[in-house]
Structures are given as structure tokens and as C-alpha cells.
Amino acid sequence: MGNAVTVLVVGAGPVGLSAALALAQADVDVRVVESAAGVDMRMRASTFHPPTLDMIATLGLADELVDRGLKVTRFQLRQHETRDYMTFDLAAISDATSHPYRLQIEQHQYCELAIRALEKLGIAVEFETGVESISQDDVGVSAVTGTGQIRAEWVVGADGASSAVRESLGLEYGGKTYTHSSVLVSTPFPFHEYFPDLAGVSYCWSERGPFSLLRLQNFWRASLYPGVEDLDAAADETRVRDWLAYIHPDARDAEILNSNPYRVHERCVGRFRVGRVLLAGDAAHLNPPSGGMGMNGGIHDATNLSAKLRQVLDGDDDKLLDRYDRQRRTLASERIIPQASANRARMATMDKALQLERLENHRAIAADPAANREFLLKSSMITGLREAEEIG
Ligand SMILES: Cc1cc2nc3c(=O)[nH]c(=O)nc-3n(C[C@H](O)[C@H](O)[C@H](O)COP(=O)(O)OP(=O)(O)OC[C@H]3O[C@@H](n4cnc5c(N)ncnc54)[C@H](O)[C@@H]3O)c2cc1C
Numbered sequence: 337m338g339n340a341v342t343v344l345v346v347g348a349g350p351v352g353l354s355a356a357l358a359l360a361q362a363d364v365d366v367r368v369v370e371s372a373a374g375v376d377m378r379m380r381a382s383t384f385h386p387p388t389l390d391m392i393a394t395l396g397l398a399d400e401l402v403d404r405g406l407k408v409t410r411f412q413l414r415q416h417e418t419r420d421y422m423t424f425d426l427a428a429i430s431d432a433t434s435h436p437y438r439l440q441i442e443q444h445q446y447c448e449l450a451i452r453a454l455e456k457l458g459i460a461v462e463f464e465t466g467v468e469s470i471s472q473d474d475v476g477v478s479a480v481t482g483t484g485q486i487r488a489e490w491v492v493g494a495d496g497a498s499s500a501v502r503e504s505l506g507l508e509y510g511g512k513t514y515t516h517s518s519v520l521v522s523t524p525f526p527f528h529e530y531f532p533d534l535a536g537v538s539y540c541w542s543e544r545g546p547f548s549l550l551r552l553q554n555f556w557r558a559s560l561y562p563g564v565e566d567l568d569a570a571a572d573e574t575r576v577r578d579w580l581a582y583i584h585p586d587a588r589d590a591e592i593l594n595s596n597p598y599r600v601h602e603r604c605v606g607r608f609r610v611g612r613v614l615l616a617g618d619a620a621h622l623n624p625p626s627g628g629m630g631m632n633g634g635i636h637d638a639t640n641l642s643a644k645l646r647q648v649l650d651g652d653d654d655k656l657l658d659r660y661d662r663q664r665r666t667l668a669s670e671r672i673i674p675q676a677s678a679n680r681a682r683m684a685t686m687d688k689a690l691q692l693e694r695l696e697n698h699r700a701i702a703a704d705p706a707a708n709r710e711f712l713l714k715s716s717m718i719t720g721l722r723e724a725e726e727i728g
Pocket of ligand 1: 597
């Protein structure tokens with residue numbers, strides 16, 4: 337097809353970069369365009385689940401990522417006022433994954449490693465090159481960018497929640513946006529010194545509302561639900577400090593490294609494939625962050641899609657890409673979104689008696705080896721991946 341690139345990846349977030357690297361490592365001719373001037377350095381996802389790490393290992397990036405991050409094998413549900421808690425241990429699923437832990441590290445660090453790996457293969461991400469629109473015919477896709485037109489045989493739209501690729505396809509992004517905003521606060525405050533036995537991933541009920549504490553290498557990330565709609569109000573410093581002080585009075589004056597408010601959505605597009613254009617990650621589905629499945633699910637999309645694209649480029653029928661749509665869309669809409677939404681609802685109750693009852697229920701699950709295993713396989717996203725494999 338003349339000067340057309342084989343695959344154009346739109347968006348250099350964790351999903352686009354995963355897809356691009358998997359394709360480039362298979363000697364596919366790939367270009368990656370990114371509208372921003374560099375990697376998004378804001379605090380966003382910071383948990384890599386076991387199967388995601390298994391996938392990242394196939395890209396050759398797991399060892400360095402694991403070296404940089406913090407391995408967390410135990411996670412907890414806690415009731416704040418009573419200090420009662422229960423613990424799950426991922427060691428129970430060590431036969432199902434090569435990485436039986438959650439790796440705590442910012443998503444931008446993964447992006448940086450993927451960009452470096454692409455560079456080693458001679459592919460430089462083209463920053464400040466936003467795609468404005470795309471159109472396609474039987475043999476290829478034309479993408480209009482701010483600096484010219486790019487012709488490609490296939491396009492992977494991994495351009496995030498406001499995807500211009502999805503917009504160009506005219507696809508509706510059905511679903512809902514939650515009324516209340518959330519805020520991610522990073523602080524070096526040593527919560528682990530104040531709460532004995534606090535696990536590196538802890539989901540907490542409190543009479544004031546839910547919060548979670550995730551430990552990274554040099555700081556903690558607190559997810560707070562300030563109960564307001566406006567993003568600026570959610571990140572208001574006084575409000576954030578009041579919340580931190582509720583977690584522990586000494587945290588009121590803690591250094592705040594970063595305070596990132598965001599809106600939570602549940603959305604899924606009706607098709608992940610339209611002809612020669614494939615959608616993946618936040619461009620295709622959005623879910624509440626509870627349980628850390630957004631970026632992880634997107635990297636799972638990228639892994640599934642890049643394997644199938646490679647097969648198609650090697651001569652398989654392109655109907656294989658419809659299977660990508662069926663597998664990943666079904667998983668997003670029937671498993672990931674409902675699971676994340678249930679996680680959020682489970683934590684949302686302000687009724688202390690119900691919080692303690694739920695805590696007790698989870699303690700009972702952890703005490704029953706079969707139920708414990710089922711819970712861990714599901715929350716680590718392994719069950720969903722296995723179910724998707726069954727979809728023809
Ligand atoms: C505050 C916050 C907290 C989160 N916490 C978690 C968590 O704890 N766990 C979890 O798993 N997930 C979490 N997520 C979700 C996670 O960050 C996303 O699911 C993940 O980044 C999706 O990756 P992506 O590559 O699909 O999209 P993005 O990371 O959004 O990347 C898309 C890229 O495309 C670029 N782009 C956009 N438009 C264009 C265009 N027209 N042309 C070219 N490039 C374009 C963008 O600049 C961006 O770099 C969180 C998200 C937010 C906002």
C-alpha cells in the first residue's frame with residue numbers, strides 16, 4: 337500500500353505502548369503518535385495485577401518494572417474506627433501466575449520503559465502529533481494529524497477516554513458518570529508506622545466514607561471520596577487535609593506530593609472493531625478504579641489485540657479481529673465494569689454494622705481455601721481472562 341505504515345497506534349499511554357511494543361517485537365512496521373509533548377506524569381493507575389505482569393514479562397519489561405516497584409503480596413479490608421481488618425494473601429494463587437503479587441508503581445514508569453524498549457527497536461514515539469480524525473476504505477486508513485496525513489493498513493485507537501479515533505467512527509460511548517468526584521493524594525506520610533500490620537494495598541470503610549491506602553516505593557497514595565461533584569472542590573487542600581487527619585490526626589500536616597482529582601465513569605463502546613480500526617483501553621471502556629482494573633484491563637486488550645493482529649498480518653482471516661471484539665468487549669461490559677462497580681458499591685456503605693458484617697464475610701472467604709482461591713483469581717483478573725479465552 338505505497339508508503340503506508342502497517343499499524344498506526346494512536347496514543348502513547350500504557351495501552352498503546354503495550355500494543356506497539358508487542359507488534360514491533362514481531363517485526364511489524366509500527367508508528368506511534370501521541371498528542372501530548374511527553375508521557376503523562378500524573379498519578380493515575382499504580383497497581384499491576386499478576387496476569388498483567390505475566391504479559392509485561394513477555395514484552396521483556398517485567399524484571400525492571402518489578403525492580404523499580406513495590407511487591408505487595410497481602411491486601412486488606414479494614415474498618416477504620418474499630419481498627420478491625422482481614423487479610424488476603426496472593427500466595428494462594430502462586431500456581432496460576434508467575435507473579436503472585438500486586439506490583440505497586442506509577443503507570444508512567446511502565447510507559448517510560450516501553451518507550452525505551454521501542455526506541456531500541458528504532459521506533460520513536462511521535463509526540464505533539466495528535467490525530468484529529470480518521471477515515472477508511474477497503475485497503476487502509478487515513479489519519480489526519482496536526483502535521484499532516486498518515487496512511488496505515490490498520491489503526492489501533494488507544495487514545496484514551498476522549499478518543500478522537502472513537503469519535504471519528506461515530507460510536508456512542510454509552511454508560512454513566514458518577515456524580516461524586518474522587519481525589520488521589522500522594523504523601524510520604526508513613527501510614528504503616530501508625531497502623532500496625534497495614535498491608536500495602538488496603539481498602540478501608542469508615543463512618544466518614546470509604547478510602548484506600550496504596551503503598552508505593554517511597555510514598556503512600558490515598559484515594560479519597562470527598563463527596564463533592566466539582567473537581568477543584570474535591571482537591572481543595574483544606575478538604576484533603578481534613579480527610580488525611582481523619583485517617584490519622586498526625587497526617588493533617590503531611591507533605592502532599594500530588595493531589596489529582598478525577599471523575600469516575602462506567603462506559604463501554606458497542607464495537608471494539610470497525611473495519612481496519614481497533615479500539616483498546618480507555619478509548620473503548622471505562623470503569624471505577626476500585627480494584628485497579630482500568631489500566632490492567634487495557635493492557636490485557638493490547639496483548640489480545642496485538643497477538644491477533646500479528647496472525648492476521650501473517651495471513652490469517654481478519655475475522656480473527658472480530659473475536660478480539662467479542663472477547664474483550666464481553667469481558668469489559670460483563671465482568672470488569674460490573675466487578676469494579678460492585679467493589680465501589682461494597683465500600684460505599686456508611687453503615688458501620690454493615691461494614692463490619694462485610695468484613696466478617698470476607699474473613700470467612702479467606703478462611704475457606706476454595707472460596708479464597710476463587711476470590712483471589714477473580715480479583716486478580718485471572719478468572720475473567722480465562723472466561724474470555726472460552727469465547728470463540
Ligand atoms: C486519576 C486516575 C486514577 C486511576 N487509577 C487507576 C488505578 O488505580 N488502577 C487502574 O488500573 N487504572 C486506574 N486509572 C485508569 C488508568 O489510568 C487508565 O485506564 C489507563 O491510563 C488507560 O490507558 P490508555 O493507554 O488506554 O489511555 P491513556 O493512559 O489515557 O493514554 C491515552 C494517550 O493518548 C493520547 N491521546 C489522546 N488523544 C489523542 C489523539 N487525538 N491523538 C494522539 N494521541 C492522543 C493521550 O495524551 C494519552 O497519552 C486511573 C485513571 C485516573 C485518571
